[in-house]
Amino acid sequence: MIIxxxxxxxxxxxxxxTKAKEMIEAEGGTVPTVDHWGRxxxxxxxxxxxxxxxxxLEIVTQAPNLDEIDRFLRLADEVVRHKIYRxxxxxxxxxxxxxxxx
Known part of the structure; x- marks a missing residue:
């Protein structure tokens, strides 16, 4: 979940x-669904x-591949919060x- x-x-x-999705796909993962809940x-x-x-975002990837996306979301000023669940x-x-x- 990304806020x-x-x-x-x-x-x-x-x-x-889109950048998060591209980063996941670049590491060999997939993003089968992106559900926009809105404001x-x-x-x-x-x-x-x-x-x-x-x-x-529903993500299918190996656990080590999540480190880079987690770092990107932590550093992005536009992201208020994010959470990765398994x-x-x-x-x-x-x-x-x-x-x-x-």
Missing amino acids: IDQDVDDVVGKGII RRFAYQINHKSEGVYSV LPDSEATKRGLLTPAS
Whole structure:
């Protein structure tokens, strides 16, 4: 999940998502879905902001490949917060992200 600053232009915000997707694909991973949730209100203020633009990316890659994308998102001024979750294998298989082991 990536939360972009509410004051950032839409083109710049989509550019951050595109750059993240390109970085994952360059490392041999895939991004099967990108779900844009749009502008949402925070439960509490973050950096004196009350809203952000949410996007959720489903990523299929090896764990060491996430280090570079994590660093990029931490350093990007436009990104308010980001979080990388690992789905349990059963859930990833159900969503079609993993093939079942034989």
